[in-house]
Amino acid sequence: MPNAQAIKAFLVEEFLPDVPAAQLDDHYDLLENGVIDSLGLLKVIAWLEDRYGINTDEVDLAPESFRSVAAIEEFAAAASGATAEAA
Template sequence: MRKQIMEILTEICPGVDFENEKALIDDGLIDSLDIVAVVTELMEAFDVELGVDDLTPENFNSVEAIEELIESKQS
């Protein structure tokens, strides 16, 4: 799953070090348009429902956080 998430992220935001960055939202490395694009892709790829309430910094600040979010939605 992590690999898939990484692919989606790097396709939408090339040039960001998603491996190591832990403050993707707080540091403004992904902007609101990218978020939406990422979320739409994630919803398609993992067949989960993500809503606006899920768009918090905690959920998207790092790849690990995104992973956790999707896992919680799948269960």
């Protein structure tokens, strides 16, 4: 089951090394603030595939799904369910 703490830890490790995970707000706009760019989105998607077994060929990959920790968590939960249903 996806959770915000694991997502925050990944984002901080990959994109915000000087920010403690606890200080990353769940609704901080990662795209608008330039934390994640198009290559960064690919990293996030690959991590979600590996971490949660999400098959991205079976889900809609809209940029809004990666705008914040909360959005990523919601996407991962929905996509994990969609992948499980397809199996």
